[in-house]
Amino acid sequence: GENVEQHPSTLSVQEGDSAVIKCTYSDSASNYFPWYKQELGKRPQLIIDIRSNVGEKKDQRIAVTLNKTAKHFSLHITETQPEDSAVYFCAASNRVGNQFYFGTGTSLTVIP
Amino acid sequence: NAGVTQTPKFRILKIGQSMTLQCTQDMNHNYMYWYRQDPGMGLKLIYYSVGAGITDKGEVPNGYNVSRSTTEDFPLRLELAAPSQTSVYFCASSPVGADTQYFGPGTRLTVL
Numbered sequence: 001g002e003n004v005e006q007h008p009s010t011l012s013v014q015e016g017d018s019a020v021i022k023c024t025y026s027d028s029a030s031n032y033f034p035w036y037k038q039e040l041g042k043r044p045q046l047i048i049d050i051r052s053n054v055g056e057k058k059d060q061r062i063a064v065t066l067n068k069t070a071k072h073f074s075l076h077i078t079e080t081q082p083e084d085s086a087v088y089f090c091a092a093s094n095r096v097g098n099q100f101y102f103g104t105g106t107s108l109t110v111i112p
Numbered sequence: 113n114a115g116v117t118q119t120p121k122f123r124i125l126k127i128g129q130s131m132t133l134q135c136t137q138d139m140n141h142n143y144m145y146w147y148r149q150d151p152g153m154g155l156k157l158i159y160y161s162v163g164a165g166i167t168d169k170g171e172v173p174n175g176y177n178v179s180r181s182t183t184e185d186f187p188l189r190l191e192l193a194a195p196s197q198t199s200v201y202f203c204a205s206s207p208v209g210a211d212t213q214y215f216g217p218g219t220r221l222t223v224l
Contacts, residue, residue, distance in 0.1 A: 102154035
C-alpha cells in the first residue's frame with residue numbers, strides 16, 4: 001500500500017516568516033494530495049489540495065507544490081500568523097474508494 | 113446541514129467491553145470512512161464504504177466491524193475492547209466523484 005512520510009514533525013517560526021512542510025509518497029498511482037489543518041481537540045479541516053496534473057496551486061498565503069517524478073509535495077505558508085499554529089497533515093489518494101493515506105503530522109508553532 | 117455527526121464525544125470502556133460508535137451524515141454522500149488517530153500520529157483508515165450495503169477494510173481493521181444499511185449511517189463496532197484501541201475516532205464522508213473528505217468532530221475513546 002501507500003506510504004506517506006512527513007517532515008518535520010515540529011516546526012517553530014517567528015510571526016511573519018514562512019513555513020515549509022514536506023511529504024513524500026511511495027505509490028506512483030497516487031494522484032490527489034490534500035493538506036489538512038487540525039487545531040487542538042478539533043477535526044481535520046481541508047486547507048488546500050493538488051491533483052497530479054498540476055505542479056503548483058496557491059490560495060492566498062498558502063501554496064502547495066508537487067513533484068511527481070520525485071514523489072514529493074510540499075506545503076508553503078507565507079507571512080505566518082499566530083492563528084496558523086496547529087498540526088498539519090498531508091495525505092495521498094489514488095481514488096480507489098477514495099482511500100487516503102496520511103502523514104504523521106507537523107506541529108507548527110508561530111511565535112508572536 | 114449538520115454535516116457529519118458522531119456520538120458519543122467521549123467514552124471510557126473496560127477491557128473486554130463492546131460498544132458502537134455512531135456516525136451520520138446528511139449530505140447524501142456515498143463514500144464514508146472510519147479513521148483512528150493515535151496521539152501524535154496521523155489518521156489510519158479502519159474501514160470504508162462506497163455505498164449502502166458495501167464495506168471494505170482499510171489499513172487497521174482488526175478488532176472492528178462496520179455495517180452500512182443506509183446512505184446516512186455508518187456505525188463502527190468494537191468487540192472485546194483492548195487498551196490498544198484507545199484513540200480518537202473520526203468518521204468522514206465524501207460525494208462520488210469528489211476528493212474532498214468531510215470529517216466529523218471525533219469520538220475520544222479510552223479503554224482501561
